[in-house]
Amino acid sequence: MCVYESKVSLLINTYLKALRKEKMMMYINWGIVVISCIITGVVVYVLDNLTLSIASLTVILALRCNIAEIYLIRTLKISSGKTLLFENGLALIFIVSSWMIQSWFCMLIYGAAYLAYLFYNKENLRPLIEQMRDGVSERSGGNRMNIAVIFAGGIGTRMNSKALPKQFLKLYGKEIIIYTLEHFEKHPEIDAIAVACVKGWIPFLNELLEKYRFKKVKKVVPGGTTGQDSIYQGLKAAEAIAHGEKSIVLVHDGVRPLINGELITNCIQAVRDKGRRGDDGSGD
Numbered sequence: 001m002c003v004y005e006s007k008v009s010l011l012i013n014t015y016l017k018a019l020r021k022e023k024m025m026m027y028i029n030w031g032i033v034v035i036s037c038i039i040t041g042v043v044v045y046v047l048d049n050l051t052l053s054i055a056s057l058t059v060i061l062a063l064r065c066n067i068a069e070i071y072l073i074r075t076l077k078i079s080s081g082k083t084l085l086f087e088n089g090l091a092l093i094f095i096v097s098s099w100m101i102q103s104w105f106c107m108l109i110y111g112a113a114y115l116a117y118l119f120y121n122k123e124n125l126r127p128l129i130e131q132m133r134d135g136v137s138e139r140s141g142g143n144r145m146n147i148a149v150i151f152a153g154g155i156g157t158r159m160n161s162k163a164l165p166k167q168f169l170k171l172y173g174k175e176i177i178i179y180t181l182e183h184f185e186k187h188p189e190i191d192a193i194a195v196a197c198v199k200g201w202i203p204f205l206n207e208l209l210e211k212y213r214f215k216k217v218k219k220v221v222p223g224g225t226t227g228q229d230s231i232y233q234g235l236k237a238a239e240a241i242a243h244g245e246k247s248i249v250l251v252h253d254g255v256r257p258l259i260n261g262e263l264i265t266n267c268i269q270a271v272r273d274k275g276r277r278g279d280d281g282s283g284d
Contacts, residue, residue: 024071032064058095062088086117145191145247146268147238148184152177152197152205152254153223153230165198167254168205177205178212179257184250185216187264192216194237195254196223196230227253248272 039060043053069084093113097106152167167177184190193214197205199222209217219237223230231251238249248271250264 021071021075025068028064028068028071032060032067035063036060055095062091083121086120090114090117144245145242146189147241147247147249148190148193148264149231149234149238149249149251150177150180150184150193150195150254151223151227151230151234151251152195153227153233165201167197168201175208176257177254178208180252180254180259181209181214181217182212183257183259183261183264184252185214187261189265189268190216190250192218192238192241194219194221194234194241196221196234196237197254198223248275 039056040053043049043056066084066088073084090110090113094106094110097109152165168175170176171179181193181195184193193216195205195217197220202220202222205220209220218241221233221237224233234251235249238247248268250267252259
């Protein structure tokens with residue numbers, strides 16, 4: 001009874017009202033009232049059976065729900081006939097098993113039937129699960145993680161600093177890349193940092209990270225021969241950090257420390273507001 005009444009109230013009424021089909025819903029309700037009076041009269045006054053009178057209430061509600069749902073299916077021109085039969089079958093299994101067995105075993109029977117129903121509808125449930133995950137993700141801040149990818153794979157050819165890559169040149173006693181990393185390390189919305197560094201200088205960078213007590217740098221990987229190659233290596237590291245889950249990734253040059261927390265916040269928010277998702281679920 002609860003299932004059918006809730007389905008009519010929460011689902012069918014909502015759609016029929018949105019489609020401006022209130023008159024049809026009224027006709028269905030009036031028809032069910034007439035049928036209900038007839039069935040109740042037969043069961044109570046002719047058959048004089050209390051059990052059947054209770055069962056008839058469920059039958060009447062199920063009939064009302066199914067008539068309205070069939071009308072809605074035809075109005076929307078969708079194919080849900082098999083699903084409707086499956087749902088009614090589940091309700092019937094629950095009623096019969098709980099009525100006749102009256103023990104915990106009936107719940108096992110219904111549970112097995114419900115699992116079969118979920119398996120049958122697995123393709124329809126998958127988008128719903130994705131939407132639920134996205135909804136939770138959005139409420140918690142837009143995506144599962146916010147990851148900064150810092151590429152510092154260059155050796156400073158234009159600055160003629162081959163002996164020391166430009167990202168490790170000191171400015172007021174501190175390496176340039178440290179200034180850059182600190183912006184992301186201190187930002188409350190950044191969850192992790194991946195750095196693509198000149199391969200031969202990774203041990204030195206690790207020493208600096210330990211010296212300045214960085215906690216958010218999760219991966220340091222070798223950079224490529226070009227800036228684009230280094231970004232690619234950094235993105236692969238970010239994917240590994242996120243374990244393949246959808247995340248916001250900010251890409252920044254390690255030798256450009258003149259940024260601030262507000263800019264990082266604005267970039268994250270811009271992705272949440274304007275970022276598009278492809279058909280395969282990937283972000284742009």
